[in-house]
Amino acid sequence: xxxxxxxxxxxxxxxxxxxxxxxxxxxxxxxxxxxxxxxxxxxxxxxxxxxxxxxxxxxxxxxxxxxxxxxxxxxxxxxxxxxxxxxxxxxxxxxxxxxxxxxxxxxxxxxxxxxxxxxxxxxxxxxxxxxxxxxxxxxxxxxxxxxxxxxxxxxxxxxxxxxxxxxxxxxxxxxxxxxxxxxxxxxxxxxxxxxxxxxxxxxxxxxxxxxxxxxxxxxxxxxxxxxxxxxxxxxxxxxxxxxxxxxxxxxxxxxxxxxxxx
Amino acid sequence: xxxxxxxxxxxxxxxxxxxxxxxxxxxxxxxxxxxxxxxxxxxxxxxxxxxxxxxxxxxxxxxxxxxxxxxxxxxxxxxxxxxxxxxxxxxxxxxxxxxxxxxxxxxxxxxxxxxxxxxxxxxxxxxxxxxxxxxxxxxxxxxxxxxxxxxxxxxxxxxxxxxxxxxxxxxxxxxxxxxxxxxxxxxxxxxxxxxxxxxxxxxxxxxxxxxxxxxxxxxxxxxxxxxxxxxxxxxxxxxxxxxxxxxxxxxxxxxxxxxxxxxxxxxxxxxxxxx
Amino acid sequence: xxxxxxxxxxxxxxxxxxxxxxxxxxxxxxxxxxxxxxxxxxxxxxxxxxxxxxxxxxxxxxxxxxxxxxxxxxxxxxxxxxxxxxxxxxxxxxxxxxxxxxxxxxxxxxxxxxxxxxxxxxxxxxxxxxxxxxxxxxxxxxxxxxxxxxxxxxxxxxxxxxxxxxxxxxxxxxxxxxxxxxxxxxxxxxxxxxxxxxxxxxxxxxxxxxxxxxxxxxxxxxxxxxxxxxxxxxxxxxxxxxxxxxxxxxxxxxxxxxxxxxxxxxxxxxxxxxxxxxxxx
Numbered sequence: 001x002x003x004x005x006x007x008x009x010x011x012x013x014x015x016x017x018x019x020x021x022x023x024x025x026x027x028x029x030x031x032x033x034x035x036x037x038x039x040x041x042x043x044x045x046x047x048x049x050x051x052x053x054x055x056x057x058x059x060x061x062x063x064x065x066x067x068x069x070x071x072x073x074x075x076x077x078x079x080x081x082x083x084x085x086x087x088x089x090x091x092x093x094x095x096x097x098x099x100x101x102x103x104x105x106x107x108x109x110x111x112x113x114x115x116x117x118x119x120x121x122x123x124x125x126x127x128x129x130x131x132x133x134x135x136x137x138x139x140x141x142x143x144x145x146x147x148x149x150x151x152x153x154x155x156x157x158x159x160x161x162x163x164x165x166x167x168x169x170x171x172x173x174x175x176x177x178x179x180x181x182x183x184x185x186x187x188x189x190x191x192x193x194x195x196x197x198x199x200x201x202x203x204x205x206x207x208x209x210x211x212x213x214x215x216x217x218x219x220x221x222x223x224x225x226x227x228x229x230x231x232x233x234x235x236x237x238x239x240x241x242x243x244x245x246x247x248x249x250x251x252x253x254x255x256x257x258x259x260x261x262x
Numbered sequence: 263x264x265x266x267x268x269x270x271x272x273x274x275x276x277x278x279x280x281x282x283x284x285x286x287x288x289x290x291x292x293x294x295x296x297x298x299x300x301x302x303x304x305x306x307x308x309x310x311x312x313x314x315x316x317x318x319x320x321x322x323x324x325x326x327x328x329x330x331x332x333x334x335x336x337x338x339x340x341x342x343x344x345x346x347x348x349x350x351x352x353x354x355x356x357x358x359x360x361x362x363x364x365x366x367x368x369x370x371x372x373x374x375x376x377x378x379x380x381x382x383x384x385x386x387x388x389x390x391x392x393x394x395x396x397x398x399x400x401x402x403x404x405x406x407x408x409x410x411x412x413x414x415x416x417x418x419x420x421x422x423x424x425x426x427x428x429x430x431x432x433x434x435x436x437x438x439x440x441x442x443x444x445x446x447x448x449x450x451x452x453x454x455x456x457x458x459x460x461x462x463x464x465x466x467x468x469x470x471x472x473x474x475x476x477x478x479x480x481x482x483x484x485x486x487x488x489x490x491x492x493x494x495x496x497x498x499x500x501x502x503x504x505x506x507x508x509x510x511x512x513x514x515x516x517x518x519x520x521x522x523x524x525x526x527x528x529x530x531x532x533x534x535x536x537x
Numbered sequence: 538x539x540x541x542x543x544x545x546x547x548x549x550x551x552x553x554x555x556x557x558x559x560x561x562x563x564x565x566x567x568x569x570x571x572x573x574x575x576x577x578x579x580x581x582x583x584x585x586x587x588x589x590x591x592x593x594x595x596x597x598x599x600x601x602x603x604x605x606x607x608x609x610x611x612x613x614x615x616x617x618x619x620x621x622x623x624x625x626x627x628x629x630x631x632x633x634x635x636x637x638x639x640x641x642x643x644x645x646x647x648x649x650x651x652x653x654x655x656x657x658x659x660x661x662x663x664x665x666x667x668x669x670x671x672x673x674x675x676x677x678x679x680x681x682x683x684x685x686x687x688x689x690x691x692x693x694x695x696x697x698x699x700x701x702x703x704x705x706x707x708x709x710x711x712x713x714x715x716x717x718x719x720x721x722x723x724x725x726x727x728x729x730x731x732x733x734x735x736x737x738x739x740x741x742x743x744x745x746x747x748x749x750x751x752x753x754x755x756x757x758x759x760x761x762x763x764x765x766x767x768x769x770x771x772x773x774x775x776x777x778x779x780x781x782x783x784x785x786x787x788x789x790x791x792x793x794x795x796x797x798x799x800x801x802x803x804x805x806x807x808x809x810x811x812x813x814x815x816x817x818x
Binding site: 298318383499516 | 676681
Binding site: 057058059077078079081082083085087089091093094102103105106107154 | 715716719720723726729740
């Protein structure tokens with residue numbers, strides 16, 4: 001792990017202007033993310049975490065300030081990152097197989113080479129046997145896994161995940177968290193993970209960034225020095241986890257109390 | 263953002279910019295609309311002068327002249343009246359019959375079930391195809407067209423309402439039964455309001471279709487009406503006349519659409535407060 | 538031992554009771570089902586008989602024909618090949634027109650959906666054209682193309698175009714943002730987005746439009762023929778009318794009804810199959 005900043009956010013402001021309202025989503029955000037970091041953004045709903053993610057991906061532009069990715073300003077869509085959205089974005093008209101190989105098609109990887117990679121990726125996320133199924137035939141958790149596979153397959157330099165496990169039940173979430181960590185342990189891809197679940201943030205990441213309610217500012221940044229590899233199923237029972245949780249929750253709780261739901 | 267006077271906490275400048283963009287866009291659209299209209303007419307005019315004989319495609323100037331002629335001499339209005347009469351009378355007759363029939367049949371569940379496939383079969387035949395039959399029966403006067411419109415409207419409204427009433431939640435009716443309500447009050451409290459909704463929503467479709475039915479009837483055989491004007495002009499290869507009549511037809515169509523939309527707004531206004 | 542035998546007796550009694558119970562409820566459902574079909578059959582029979590009796594006695598045959606007359610005419614038409622000859626013409630008009638109209642609609646719809654500005658600019662003109670009943674254009678096409686098959690194909694093309702265009706346009710325009718964003722972050726080209734997202738996404742919409750348009754294509758062809766032609770199902774209908782042959786009209790109407798039902802059935806079946814691909818719920 002080098003000490004280079006992969007992503008630099010400086011003095012970032014984001015306004016949303018519409019016919020009836022002006023909304024300041026993010027205010028004065030300053031952030032550094034290094035190569036191989038697993039960073040979590042936590043904060044109440046509407047605090048701009050997703051917006052920040054969008055801007056790192058280049059889907060939206062800041063109103064003031066800038067974002068640098070590996071030294072270059074992000075002025076257009078950032079194709080060097082992978083983006084896993086909150087809501088299902090896998091294509092309902094494609095099979096699991098076809099969905100997973102989407103990126104390879106776009107990057108024009110020759111057909112012969114695709115098959116093997118796709119097969120490996122599908123087994124990595126545990127969907128063997130469902131290659132020819134359509135999303136409408138899959139459960140929510142399985143669709144999430146397809147989304148994961150689809151993004152990981154082209155080995156993006158960094159991964160942006162927007163509440164990827166939000167809509168799933170606790171057991172499934174733990175399983176997928178475990179898989180995510182397994183993958184991260186192997187690849188050490190820089191990850192930015194947005195979640196409203198503080199426990200999840202602490203369990204997975206090595207740095208937690210707490211945002212205030214709207215307008216979103218960074219309230220607190222905390223290194224998570226729990227050693228790896230981590231066992232997501234048991235980590236919540238460790239003392240270290242508990243202590244960190246208490247500490248950060250204190251900060252987070254104030255924001256939640258300000259009227260935004262968690 | 264590289265000028266330093268910009269205070270990132272003040273949205274004022276951004277708002278100004280936003281407003282400016284909206285205004286610009288709006289004006290651009292208006293400009294384009296007018297531009298497109300003028301260019302198309304101009305192009306038409308040019309093509310008809312130098313490329314294609316106006317026999318085939320007429321010419322804006324000719325059409326405008328013809329329209330002017332029609333309006334000023336009053337030639338057009340009896341024909342407009344004829345078509346509107348056919349639509350109006352036919353629509354109301356069809357509506358009345360549809361309401362009666364659906365209330366009568368919709369409540370008798372067994373009768374409805376028995377008649378179901380027949381309804382489907384009749385539904386598959388579009389009323390307008392019966393045009394020649396009605397003209398055979400009633401001649402080429404108003405009656406045939408009125409019947410044609412009435413039949414078209416009837417099937418549209420009846421079919422929708424009939425099915426709608428049948429689907430009125432049996433639960434509601436059962437609940438009322440348990441409460442001791444008599445058949446009559448069930449009818450008034452549940453069936454009538456439900457059917458009113460269905461009837462109105464099929465209105466929206468029925469009105470454009472009545473125009474189609476009236477015009478088709480006139481195209482097949484008539485002596486009056488906008489459809490007659492189209493057919494008559496076509497018979498003597500008078501392209502200008504055809505376009506002029508089509509233009510008027512377009513106006514009538516737009517007018518009817520507007521009427522429906524306005525009516526819907528009124529009724530919906532009542533509905534949203536109810537919901 | 539005794540308790541056991543009593544138990545066995547009781548056990549033996551139970552299934553019979555259950556069977557009796559089942560039997561007592563079954564007949565009533567079964568009965569109703571049969572009763573309804575019986576009623577339908579009787580109704581049809583009654584109507585046909587009444588019709589046959591009334592024709593010629595109470596109401597002149599010229600006016601309402603009779604079941605036998607209709608059957609005879611139908612038989613004549615089928616045997617002599619007249620029906621199939623004219624039916625073929627109508628089908629050709631319908632199919633060729635639908636193909637042309639749908640292709641044009643999809644192409645135009647996609648084109649217009651790519652420029653929001655253009656679409657807004659053209660909106661009032663499009664609305665104005667939608668206000669004209671397409672069938673009213675039939676006489677114009679007769680001037681341009683004569684009374685032959687071409688003018689009917691043109692009419693069907695226009696009818697199908699208007700019905701499919703809107704769907705193609707909306708389908709392409711309203712592609713879920715999330716799919717587009719996903720593609721962009723993966724570095725997809727505009728062509729990629731079009732072929733991999735816009736096309737499949739709008740296919741659903743277009744299919745709905747087609748499902749609606751095809752039956753109307755048939756009607757348009759027939760009505761076009763009624764208005765003026767020398768061939769086709771509509772021509773048969775119109776000719777019968779002018780010859781005061783009500784049975785002919787009824788045969789044509791009947792054939793049209795059957796075609797309509799078959800087409801709807803086929804389209805519904807097709808829709809059920811393709812639903813799987815459409816939306817995630």
